[in-house]
Amino acid sequence: MIAFLGFFAAALSTCSLVPQVWRTVRTRSTGDLAWGYLVAMLAGGFAWLGYGIATRDVAVIGANAVCAVLSAVIVATKVHSQLRPARTLTLVPDPTPEPSPLTADPLAVEPAA
DSSP states (O other): OHHHHHHHHHHHHHHTTHHHHHHHHHHOOOTTSOHHHHHHHHHHHHHHHHHHHHHTOHHHHHHHHHHHHHHHHHHHHHHHHHHSOOOOOOOOOOSSOOOOTTTSOTTOOOOOO
């Protein structure tokens, strides 16, 4: 019963990251995720993974291996989004615009050719 509780808790904790990873990868938006949070999650996942390996606890190893990978995906997405240049659209006006029939002077007479 205790082992089941451990696996259940590990599965819930690990699955809690899945929606954030899905949203981060889908939108490629990580601006509202703090670096402190991401570093703490990644370091915590690896520390718990090390603890699980040292104690040979399969539930801790499995859950935190997945947690560390999911956290690494978010960190990699954040790093990638900060390294790529911002894409901005610059509109350059046409230097010699053609007069529109709607804006042309209706009283103007064109010279005869």
